[in-house]
Amino acid sequence: MKALYTFFLGCFCVGVMLAQSDIVSVEYFFDTDPGIGNGIILDIDPDIDILDQNFNISTTGLSQGTHRLFLRVVNADGSSSMYTHKTFRIYDMPATNSADIVEAEFFFNTDPGFGNGNIRTVSNATVMDRNFSFSTAGLPVGTHKLYFRVKNSNNEWSMYTYKTFRKSDVPLTNAADIVEAEYYFNTDPGLGNGTNIDVADVASLDENFNITTSGLPIGTHRMFLRVKNSDNRWSMYANKTFRVSDVPHINLFDIVEAEYYFNTDPGLGNGTNIDVADVASLDENFNIPTSGLPIGTHRMFLRVKNSDNFWSLYANKTFRVSDNPDTNMFDIVEAEYYFNTDPGLGNGTNIDVADVVSLDENFSIATSSLAIGTHRMFMRVKNSNNSWSMYDNKTFRVFDVPEINTASIV
CATH class of the missing domain: 2.60.40 (Immunoglobulin-like)
Incomplete structure (x- = not known):
């Protein structure tokens, strides 16, 4: 039996594009345009500027599947609008179950056929809303699907419902003390071949360790740590990513010179000099003229030099030079x-x-x-x-x- 769809088409303001005269007729068609005036005519309010009505449109003669409904209007001078359309689908009318559910079954992964699954006893009921316990003891480790379906008193089975799940190994419980620990950087040297850490025999390890990185080159590294128990079993490793950087240069000399420049670096010592006293650190305000700069956005750079002839990195500030506003001196x-x-x-x-x-x-x-x-x-x-x-x-x-x-x- 096919489902009967009735469309309620509201707020079709399709007459706006025909604003010079009233709408006199409306037609619709399905899927294929039969030509202007050859569609199915709809009864509308007479002589209106804009169409805003609900229509009941029958889909009785249409086959199952996807269809498109088209609608257009014609105004008093014979001009036709562009069509508006809606895509829809016609399905079989689902069978209505009027018999009680009397049996249920489940199975894993492969359908053994109706009635050949694992049976669950159920009371005769119109609707089933219960919790069941399903054993997964015989399933191998991995991903599985559980299927479930029911049968009514007319001996008709439902479609199945299913759930995907994963079965994992039972984790090994450690009942032996930790007796050894080791770490390594970047590449695993093999169990027991890392750098040993002295630990007491304990059930769990919660300590801070000082691990030297002095032999590592500058760059990004990973440190791995694992432990062994008294049954000679190693744990999975824990790891941490870190970076080794250059030792920063510590300035032990006074600042003896400072310079600034705009936009382009002229080279160390070639900027505009700022007179500074010999100081360990510089914390002063300076007046820096921008009179020679064109209107627009600029960057000002500043750096200092110490008595050991080392220049610092620059600090910079972005700013904008604007026209001087015209000052009004008149009433x-x-x-x-x-x-x-x-x-x-x-x-x-x-x-x-x-x-x-x-x-x-x-x-x-x-x-x-x-x-x-x-x-x-x-x-x-x-x-x-x-x-x-x-x-x-x-x-x-x-x-x-x-x-x-x-x-x-x-």
Whole structure:
């Protein structure tokens, strides 16, 4: 028996693309386009601009499998919209079980056939919701799948459900004391061939050890450690990754010189000199001019030299050189505003202002002529030297005036 699917197609605003005339008909088809006007017609509200309805569409004649439903509209002048579509699938109607469950069975990995699994006794029930204990004693170590299915009183078996799991070795429990420990770096020399660590006979080992790395080259290494018990069994190793670095150079001499440069290193001693006293460490503020640098982003580098003629690594700082802002020495003599589009300097709507050095006033600006929606208001001022400022702006929205209800509540 095939399932019957009914589509509820809501919010199809497909008439928007046909905004010049009303929608007069709607048609749908499955899978293959029969041509405009040859689909199945749907009953719609007459003469509407936008289509927003729910439709019941039968899938009775369709075969099992995946299908696509297409829908399009035609307006009053005969123009057709692009279609909208939906992909869906038709399945067999699942059989409804009206008989009680009377038997259950499970098996591992391979299906032995209906009724040949490991039987579990169950009470006659419509639905089974129970916990079972399954023994895995006969299974080898590795990954397995457990399958489970049930049978009803009509002698019909269900589909199986299954679970994947892994069986591991039972871990060996250590009942003997630890009597020996060893470590090695990077490559395993073999059990008992590492560097010995002196330990007391203990059940568990929780100690700190000093392990020298003096013979290792500069770079990244791994240290491995393992222990042996009195039954002559070695543990798995524990490991730690670490890095051997150069011994840092310790400065025992005073700082006698400092220099800075911008952007490109001119070489040690070729930067701009900074006069410093002979000190062990340098913690001062310096005034460094940037007057010769072009507008833009730059980096300043600084380093010092000690009395043993060793230069330090540099410290650096990124900064930006900007234009000097124009300082206004003249009074503000004029102000104007406009909405959305700049009409040009002096062509906005004038605001009456007194001659002042700075403008800090509130103005009432009418928006009655603006359409409903979002707008931007721009404002700028002019000084007595006939120079205009940059504009300031504000985004706002004009709404419909809400209707006032004057009816009395009775």
